[in-house]
Amino acid sequence: MNKFIRVDMTTKKVEIQEVPEKYVGLGGRGLTSNFVNDEVKPTCHPLGKNNKIIFAPGMLSGTSAPNSGRISVGSKSPLTGTIKESNAGGTFSQKMAKMGIKALVIEGMPAEDEFYILKITMDGVTIEEAPKEILGGCGNYKAIELLNNKYGEKVGIALAGPAGEHRLPTANISFKDPDSNMRSAGRGGLGAVLGSKKVKALVIDDTGAPGVPIAEPEKFREASKVFAKALLDHPVSGQALAAYGTDVLVNILNEAGGLPAINFTKGRIDWNENIAGETLNATIKERGGEGKVSHGCHAGCVIRCSQWYPDKQGKLITSGFEYETIWGLGADAGIKDLDDIAYIDRAMDDIGIDSIETAVAVATAMEGGLLPWGDGKAVLEAVKEVAIPTPLGRLIGSGTTVVGKACGLFRVPVVKDQGIPAYDPRPIKGIGLTYATTTMGADHTAGYCISGNILKVGGNIDPLKKDGQIEYARAMQIGTAAVDSTGMCLFVYFGIADNPAGYQALIDMINAQYGINLTANDVDELGKSVLKVERAFNKAAGFTNAHDRLPEFFEYEPCPPHNEVWDFTPEEIDEVYNF
Amino acid sequence: MEKKTVEIRGFMQLREYFRRKNWPVPLILDLEEAISGYELAEKLEIPAEEVEVIFVNGFVQALDYRIQPGDRIAFLPPGCPGPYRIALGFYGKNQDNQANFLIHKKKENEQG
Structure with missing residues (x-):
């Protein structure tokens, strides 16, 4: 992937650059978070002209690796005021990757009150007026149908819905899935950022795309097979889900x-x-x-x-x-x-x-x-x-x-x-530490994947006790930040947590694609570096350890039936990010 | 004297099993004395390899856990997604049971 695209909505200029050296080895969340930290003014208003929004496929997206089609979107969040990476399935990521697009950045904002569509093809990016029929309250289902009619059934679409047009902080970015339904980069209000930049939709047509080059195709195929088997062999990813x-x-x-x-x-x-x-x-x-x-x-x-x-x-x-x-x-x-x-x-x-x-x-x-x-x-x-x-x-x-x-x-x-999502932090304490400390605001998917020897730690976890929970929350966030950078769906967790061959196959696929020699340790280091970059942005935006806390009511309202309260001290919570 | 019972649920594919047996959810079963999870599964003809862990009164336990009259039980087949497998303590409880050999089948085969 060699193209780094910048669209300036103030001047309506599009620049297609070589990928900056620093970002060559990055993808997905690793890339979006580094970019936001490098280029977005941490104290900017998320809906103002100084915020930027970046779309990036993962490191493995566009290849035949199973479950590698996630798209990461990064920006400063209008909901939280923190850095944000929100990712989704759909067809957009694989098309970007196959077209050799490492990332697409939207910056600036138009003075006029008009909505636009960014059309991305192998010839470049054009900025077109959005058709009136998809604006002003048109639902996403209808909008996708109209855009399919206009640009072709096979195009990928990223869309700000009516909520995004109104710049509301719950607005998501909807990505068209293979059946023209939607998958959402849901959390953090990134649809409002798109709306603030007057971009109603991005339409991507990968006709003529060269595909993703693989440095060592034979090795890649072999690792991909092992990886798929690890997913399908596991009762969770192979059957229950x-x-x-x-x-x-x-x-x-x-x-x-x-x-x-x-x-x-x-x-x-x-x-x-x-x-x-x-x-x-x-x-x-x-x-x-x-x-x-x-x-x-x-x-x-x-x-x-x-x-x-x-x-x-x-x-x-x-x-x-x-x-x-x-x-x-x-x-x-x-x-x-x-x-x-x-x-x-x-x-x-x-x-x-x-x-x-x-x-x-x-x-x-x-x-x-x-x-x-x-x-x-x-x-x-x-x-x-x-x-x-x-x-x-x-x-x-x-x-x-x-x-x-x-x-x-x-x-x-x-x-x-x-x-806060669907897991109460009082009777499931490890989740509470992740909610409190993640760089994203309360987010269950921030602590979803293993790293290091977490299963050894995890073997002794009692949901009501503090023992091992800090290590658990730390390791899960590190592992997640790494997996979020690959373009992999987090549900690959099962194939890699319970099956060491699966974890190695994931690393082998990255190595075979890029002709490099990452180790499990390097992957952990990648995860850590992403979290550190995100935290640095938040700190510069004004966030301190005092923001890494659960709401006070969890401390004094017991949660039946176990009647537990949240009892981690501030010092204990702050240990999660001590790495 | 009031009868001693346990309250039993089955999740995922075991729900189908309950349906086929025409059992209500929850199933209330007479239980006079403590019994292990294995024994209870056997009594209900639930194959042990269909159970990764059991819930006893809201806590994850291994199949050899002693169930007391009055307990609330749920049988959980291998298949609970998410990091909750760790957070709820599955990994401390599932190591010795047959379902875990399903999860680790590949590894076992490789070693064997």
Whole structure:
């Protein structure tokens, strides 16, 4: 990958440069975070002219490596004020990589109030006026259909939905998937940054793309085979995720007493069967029609955790129906009907808002009296208002912190203004350390992959005890930062955590592609360096250790059924980043 | 005197198993004396290799854990995703059971 593209929206100039020396060995999150730290003024307003947004495929994207099609998007976050890397599946990353594009940066902002489309082909990038029909409240499903009609069915699309146009901090960037549905770079409001730069969409056409050169093709093929087998051999990545999706976690977390419910006032519900992965699976099978139990979000995915959830007549309601969404609306906001949740999920995709932030904000709004508890129909209407946006729509679309303030609440589950996801930190303490310390604001995917000898440490972890948790949170964040740089889906974790051959195969693929000799230790060092760069940016933006804390209510409100509180001291929390 | 019972759930593919047996969820089973997870699985004809860990009153335990009358039990097949496998303590509890040999099959084969 030899092209580094800069699009200046102030001057409408496009520059295609050679990849700067410093970024040659980087990809995905490693590249986006280094770039943001190098070039974005840490104290800039995220929606102002000095913020930049960068799109980068991972190191292995565009190759035949299984599950390597993630796209990373980096910027300063309008939701958190921190550095942000948000990644997604879809078709965009592989097309960029095959075209030899290491990264595409959008900077500046136009003076005029017009939206544009960036069209990326092998001939370069053109800036075109956005068609009026896809603006002003047009949903993402329709917008993708119109863009497909205009630019061709095969193009890749990255899109700011109506929420992005309104620059709301829950706005995501939606990426077209192989079936013209959406996968989202969900967290941190990067759709609002795109909207602030007046870029409605990026359309990528890889016709004539040369493909990704592989230095040692035979070695690559061999490693790729071992890697695929490691994924498929594992009961999680080979079977369970395909059958039940991520929603398999509802019953498990509920049983563990760590399923945050009714705005984080308890850790177990008695309506879990309504929303559980087992029910999701059975419902899809029973309804048939367009329903699919398993589905891959990008070409080359062998895990296939996504699905198509149909209505009673068998017509698709939503795809990529994730645990976090179902938890947030089902347990945290108390909506007991899976169909209601599916329609809200579809609306969130259509408007282009993060389904975690929105769900947590909705539950907070319920506690604040803005919405009735558990009322799926009322939530659907409120979410649709984000696209207009009405005052209530703007509130919900501004995320959990803003809703909490507007309602005068103290029980506001956020870290660095980002809503806490689906795992209660009181009975599952290691997760709490990651929420508190990650550079991204509360984020479960920030601590998702192994590094070093974490399994040895992990063997002794008791979810209620402090022992080993600091090492766990540190190692998982380091491992995740490295894997996020490869373009790999985090679910490769299972094939590499429980199977050393799988981990080696991942490294072997990178080595064979680039003709280099990384070791496991180098990969760990890469992870550490990414975290250090991100933390340096946050520090320069004004963040201190005092921001690495969970909301105070976790310290004095016990979470039933285990009735645990959050009891890590500030000194203990600060140890996580002592490396 | 009140009857002594345990409350039992099965997740993932074991849910199908419950359905085929026409068991309610949760299944309430009479239990007069303590019993190990293995013994309970056997009693219910759940193959041990279908169980990675069990939950007992909300805590992850190995299959040899002693279950007491009054406990809330769930059988979990190998397949729980996420770092929660570590965070909830699976790796301290799944090492000696048959399901873990499924997870580590490849390694075992290589060594064997």
